Amino acid sequence: MQIKIAPSILSANFSEMGEAIKKMERSGADMIHCDVMDGSFVEPITFGGQMIKNIRPLTKLPLDAHLMVEHPQTQIKFFAEAGADIITVHYKACEKISDNYLEETLRLIKSYGVKCGAAVNPDVPVEKIFPVFPLCDMVLLMSVYPGYGGQKFIPEVLEKVKKARGYANKIGRPDMDIEIDGGVTAENAKIIREAGANVLVAGYAIFKAPDAATAILNLKG
DSSP, X not given: OOOEEEEBGGGSOGGGHHHHXXXXXHXXXXXEEEEEEBSSSSSOBOOOHHHHHHHGGGOSSOEEEEEEOSSTXXXXXXXXXXXXXXXXXXXXXXXXXXXXXXXXXXXXXXXXXXXXXXXXXXXXXXXXXXXXXXXXXXXXXXXXXXXXXXXXXXXXXXXXXXXXXXXXXXXXXXXXXXXXXXXXXXXXXXXXXXXXXXXXXXXXXXXXXXXXXXXXXXXXX
């Protein structure tokens, strides 16, 4: 399974976003992780579809739009048309609305020809999203509580990673991307990979490193 590194532009200097994206591509990143926060599902507000549209021409790397928003169905069209390659939505935001809202949202994403993913917070059992695994191109396990960069990794999430990889294998999806986001560093990347995650999101560990290319190589192992 290919290990992919997804630098989170939440840790970039927003005034120099274009150059930051180009630097990540030169440094060996596999995709660009875009943390979208609405000030409601999580406290901060980051950016919307216009940011995706503006950075799309600057890189050939896949854009991974992580929607930390309420009512995600209202946003899918904007991010799909802006050029996102994969859109991930949160179980916790969807289950507030209806039992079927997550599945409906994932199908809506796919209707635009875009890959889809489901995300769970550290306090949500990964089993909650097992029913939508067959629809997902990727599942995202948060290893911090969403909202702020620079938090410390929650090691208990590793057991959820193992369960997710095991279930993906069980349903005949050994190629499914399992992404982990939050507190990923060169020091814990090895145990994260060994647990079964193959997409590692990192912000501070890459953007604050003396050399981004070296940091990405270290995360890949």
